[in-house]
Amino acid sequence: MTPLLDALGRPLGSLRLSVTDRCNMRCGYCMPEAEYTWLPRASLLTFEELARLAGVFAGLGAARVRLTGGEPLLRHDLPTLVSLLAGDARIRDLALTTNGVLLARHARALRDAGLRRVTVSLDTLRPERSLAFARNPRHAEVLRGIDEAAAAGFTGLKLNAVVIRGFNDDEIVPLLDYARALGAEMRYIEYMDVGGATQWSAGAVVPRREILEVIARRHGAVTPLAEPGSRAPAERFQLADGSCFGIIASVTAPFCRTCDRSRVTADGTWFRCLYGEDGIDLREPLRQGASDEELSARIRSVWSGRDDRGAEVRATLGARAVLYPVEGLRADPRREMHTRGG
Numbered sequence: 001m002t003p004l005l006d007a008l009g010r011p012l013g014s015l016r017l018s019v020t021d022r023c024n025m026r027c028g029y030c031m032p033e034a035e036y037t038w039l040p041r042a043s044l045l046t047f048e049e050l051a052r053l054a055g056v057f058a059g060l061g062a063a064r065v066r067l068t069g070g071e072p073l074l075r076h077d078l079p080t081l082v083s084l085l086a087g088d089a090r091i092r093d094l095a096l097t098t099n100g101v102l103l104a105r106h107a108r109a110l111r112d113a114g115l116r117r118v119t120v121s122l123d124t125l126r127p128e129r130s131l132a133f134a135r136n137p138r139h140a141e142v143l144r145g146i147d148e149a150a151a152a153g154f155t156g157l158k159l160n161a162v163v164i165r166g167f168n169d170d171e172i173v174p175l176l177d178y179a180r181a182l183g184a185e186m187r188y189i190e191y192m193d194v195g196g197a198t199q200w201s202a203g204a205v206v207p208r209r210e211i212l213e214v215i216a217r218r219h220g221a222v223t224p225l226a227e228p229g230s231r232a233p234a235e236r237f238q239l240a241d242g243s244c245f246g247i248i249a250s251v252t253a254p255f256c257r258t259c260d261r262s263r264v265t266a267d268g269t270w271f272r273c274l275y276g277e278d279g280i281d282l283r284e285p286l287r288q289g290a291s292d293e294e295l296s297a298r299i300r301s302v303w304s305g306r307d308d309r310g311a312e313v314r315a316t317l318g319a320r321a322v323l324y325p326v327e328g329l330r331a332d333p334r335r336e337m338h339t340r341g342g
Contacts, residue, residue, distance in 0.1 A: 086114025
């Protein structure tokens with residue numbers, strides 16, 4: 001199949017498919033406020049609609065699909081959607097990102113339904129920090145969820161940590177050692193000024209360079225892994241014992257020029273960039289009876305003109321502040337990270 005390329009020559013290669021904007025945590029880099037404007041429940045796509053859209057995207061080259069939220073495991077009977085997606089031969093890689101709170105009770109059913117990869121957000125190993133930062137008293141359940149995911153046989157289990165100065169930057173090595181002992185791969189993410197990160201500041205960002213220095217002081221030489229042709233957001237590194245970890249340096253080393261990802265919100269709004277201001281409504285034509293060919297033509301037309309490079313543009317700003325103040329988020333809930341599916 002001839003790749004569908006955007007204006008900068010980037011293929012449509014992967015899709016992040018949000019199934020809900022609701023979440024059972026309130027992490028400071030995503031949902032630090034007390035009140036939110038939620039998407040109307042009637043606007044959320046059904047499983048059949050989500051699977052159909054994913055199939056249309058896959059037919060255009062987006063063969064890697066990741067289920068997101070909010071917290072996707074809050075969507076009732078999620079294994080049913082997984083089964084629908086796993087049965088589509090055009091989708092070659094099906095993954096899930098979760099905060100892990102509900103993972104222990106659903107891991108086996110998700111694996112049996114056809115899910116192959118899971119990424120769990122784990123910003124701290126300390127329950128008291130999780131409670132203070134994410135208003136989450138269920139830290140032990142997150143750890144149980146990670147254990148159950150490992151036991152269920154998912155391939156390439158990953159743990160994500162957003163590193164924030166003054167919150168968890170002293171846990172860089174403990175988190176890495178926890179992941180290594182589990183046979184998982186740790187992914188560190190620079191604190192990004194996107195969506196609902198209303199408390200963001202440049203001083204709170206722990207850059208890739210510093211993360212690597214901390215790890216090298218504890219574990220010795222860190223070797224970058226050459227992965228030609230990879231469009232994954234993480235740069236991967238290897239320790240002397242062969243274990244690997246990754247860093248997503250979206251703030252200090254944006255990877256816009258190789259980004260092949262787009263995202264569909266739970267109400268069917270398509271965003272071509274995490275920083276994008278405007279989304280494309282796919283729900284309306286879907287529910288008005290548009291054929292797969294008509295939906296495909298719409299997506300093809302929009303992607304062909306895509307020139308988004310939001311993180312690169314943000315990096316050029318001198319005095320860099322939050323992307324949206326609170327009132328801007330209230331005006332349009334699709335600007336929220338928990339709606340766009342990070």
